[in-house]
Amino acid sequence: MANIQILLEELKDIYGLRWTTSLIDLDTDEQKQPWFLAFNPNGKIPLLIDNNSSSNSDPIPVMESAAELLYLVETYDPDHHFHFSSAIHRSQLLQWLIFWSASGQPQQAGLNHFARFAAVEVPC
Template identity: 50%
Template sequence: MSPSFYLDGTPDTVKSAKGMHLITQNTPNGQKVQIMLEELADVYGTEWTTTLINIMTNEQKKDWFLKLDPNGRIPVLVDNTQSPPFCVMETSAELLYLLKFADKDDKFGFKDELERNEALQWLFFWHGSGAPYQGQLNHFGKFAKEKIPYAIERFKNETLRVYGVLEIRLSGKYTGEPRDYLAGNGKGKYSVADIGTWPWVKGWSFSGLQEEDMKPFPHLMKWIDRIAERPAVKRGTGDKYSQ
């Protein structure tokens, strides 16, 4: 990496990285890009290196990290094949960057512009309308020092509402044709739309939701199980990304 990209406190694994380098932790957001890289490895033999950090110690708020991502959020993708090296923040942007530069055959995207736009719609839907609600449910339900019933109930209801949107899509409620995946013609194709959504939704029980809460979403639950069986998904959420 170019000297201008790091400070004295930057980990050596970041400073010395070649090629693609991911700074991450095994959280839902981290898992999005971890899974994408693992999927690309299965198809193309894509290689990358990884630096694991602990966000509970606020490592992501230190100057070395903020130099790469001023928002102080994991993961960060650094592409050292670019000159100068190029940093990408925000998970959806990282997935789209990998589509552009590492998925030449659109295995996880679409060549057809309408299908591609459909994938973007669902990717952005979860980024803007799903993860924020479920993230706040996690915060107020599990981590906040003060339990605020109104906040917990509000974000629980909003999380279930966006789950309902995904259920409508997957069930084919208004089309008459159930789907396997969020984007693409027919039953759909596994794509960045799914990769960008699944790591959060599969954690419904961690968020404090009960099986009774999930009964209205049978197609969503099958979608969770379907994606969980992919070898790259198992690796992308596995022990190699745990400290």
């Protein structure tokens, strides 16, 4: 989630992009409430909701970090400061983004779970 926040800050510095952040109370399963599930049926965070897209008057929900990053650069980075316009460079970017989403992130999530929430202490 920090990667999305960092990109938003960079887009703000270059283009003046403005946004608001809403905190979701995971302890009370706020992400499982009907209002949240209407935007993200998976009931997971992070969730990006674009209320300002000029192409649509309805809010545009985008879920999953990789998809959110791609959406932000494709929508709000017309000068390609954070993504590529050539097919080969875009392909390389997608390869690493998909690799991290499919391989690295699940490993990190498992490690975080056992390091923080497991009932039995796991030696590191």
